[in-house]
Amino acid sequence: MLKAKIFVQLKASVLDPQGKAVTNSLHKLGYQSVTETRISKYIEVTFNSDDETATRNEVEQICNNLLANPNTESYHYELVKEN
């Protein structure tokens, strides 16, 4: 079994309105030292396979075709063995 731990994040140049809303809420709640909040997706995909090369290939296809919007988001991932 392999597990892909995937982070899908808005590109740094893209405004994160959800993050901005959280920052504003935190300021209203009194957390004045917060300067920025960025909200991303963290996705764990488990594969019933031990073939790392083939699984890496699949993870990249999955990210490019389903999980990340290439116009506004970037992704990175690590692959770990699971028992």
Add this chain to the structure above:
Amino acid sequence: MLKAKIFVQLKASVLDPQGKAVTNSLHKLGYQSVTETRISKYIEVTFNSDDETATRNEVEQICNNLLANPNTESYHYELVKEN
């Protein structure tokens, strides 16, 4: 500057319908070796402070009161120094 890297995840016992939908889509796209998908939030909060103890305290309050739903979600975080 300190940055909190916060993971907010559904508890293992809670059904993740969004993850289930992604698993189903992946099967339809031909990725039959995928057995499970869990979707979580990854949130980076930047603090204009170098006081680790006070910031840890604030991060925990923020998670408990705003970012995580204690009924269905758990969180963990790490605090890193930023320049």
